[in-house]
Amino acid sequence: MPELPEVEANRRLLIPLAGHRVTAVHLPDPTSVRPALSTKSKDAGGAERLTALVGQVADVPTRKGKRLGWTFGPHGLLAHLGMTGRFVVADAEPRWAKVGITFDDGRTVWFVDPRRFGCVVPVDAAKVSAALSQGLGPDALDDPQSGAQLAARFVTPRAIKVALLDQDRLAGMGNIHAVEALWRAHLHPDTRCVDLDAKAWDALAAAITTQLHHGLDLVAADGIAYLSDGVITNPFEVYGRAGEACRRCGGRIQGEVRAGRSTFWCPDCQPQRA
Numbered sequence: 034m035p036e037l038p039e040v041e042a043n044r045r046l047l048i049p050l051a052g053h054r055v056t057a058v059h060l061p062d063p064t065s066v067r068p069a070l071s072t073k074s075k076d077a078g079g080a081e082r083l084t085a086l087v088g089q090v091a092d093v094p095t096r097k098g099k100r101l102g103w104t105f106g107p108h109g110l111l112a113h114l115g116m117t118g119r120f121v122v123a124d125a126e127p128r129w130a131k132v133g134i135t136f137d138d139g140r141t142v143w144f145v146d147p148r149r150f151g152c153v154v155p156v157d158a159a160k161v162s163a164a165l166s167q168g169l170g171p172d173a174l175d176d177p178q179s180g181a182q183l184a185a186r187f188v189t190p191r192a193i194k195v196a197l198l199d200q201d202r203l204a205g206m207g208n209i210h211a212v213e214a215l216w217r218a219h220l221h222p223d224t225r226c227v228d229l230d231a232k233a234w235d236a237l238a239a240a241i242t243t244q245l246h247h248g249l250d251l252v253a254a255d256g257i258a259y260l261s262d263g264v265i266t267n268p269f270e271v272y273g274r275a276g277e278a279c280r281r282c283g284g285r286i287q288g289e290v291r292a293g294r295s296t297f298w299c300p301d302c303q304p305q306r307a
């Protein structure tokens with residue numbers, strides 16, 4: 034599943050198209066055009082609203098958490114990559130293409146999504162910013178929180194690993210990077226938020242920033258490709274490494290499910306707090 038670094042990489046792919054005028058919109062599979070990010074239902078008027086992009090000039094795309102926004106004059110798009118969605122710039126229509134936008138320099142960007150959990154939502158440009166932020170906490174990458182700020186946002190008896198995935202506390206933290214950040218911060222995933230002290234919050238704040246920038250580097254190097262393409266090299270420190278030796282201390286990595294999500298940690302250097 035794309036996490037924040039992949040979504041940001043998609044945004045960066047679209048940036049060079051800013052300033053170019055849309056000359057055509059293609060809809061090879063309109064089922065991914067939805068009336069809102071939060072619904073799975075098809076948007077009956079979506080095709081017509083997408084066609085309105087023709088003639089408009091693209092702005093620089095924006096991102097909040099795992100949501101993308103892109104405005105074109107008075108019109109706009111929201112996008113969520115779901116499980117397998119991504120944007121691709123290609124002359125020929127790629128397999129599983131849902132939506133394509135051709136620009137005045139001849140380039141076409143396609144929204145491709147084999148498993149169809151992602152979507153594109155046509156909205157008025159004026160609504161893009163609010164729709165991107167609705168229900169989300171500060172962006173984990175663009176608005177890094179201090180330890181004290183994190184502590185204030187995570188006042189809950191819930192386990193830190195589970196709470197880190199609450200997008201209304203911190204937008205963009207996904208399962209893999211939460212697991213990796215906790216390892217970096219030497220924190221056991223089951224630690225209750227209320228049991229973390231100031232030092233632990235500071236360590237976690239730094240670890241989240243380090244981890245997300247590391248994730249961006251991995252994506253830039255195509256190191257997370259295995260997540261979607263079945264390549265076997267695991268680029269992570271603890272994620273997916275149950276039973277292997279901890280790369281930091283040699284302890285045996287544990288893997289268990291927490292709140293339905295795979296969770297990994299080293300019991301030796303991420304000890305459970307009393």
Ligand SMILES: [Zn+2]
Nearest residue numbers: 279282299302
């Ligand atoms: Zn360890």
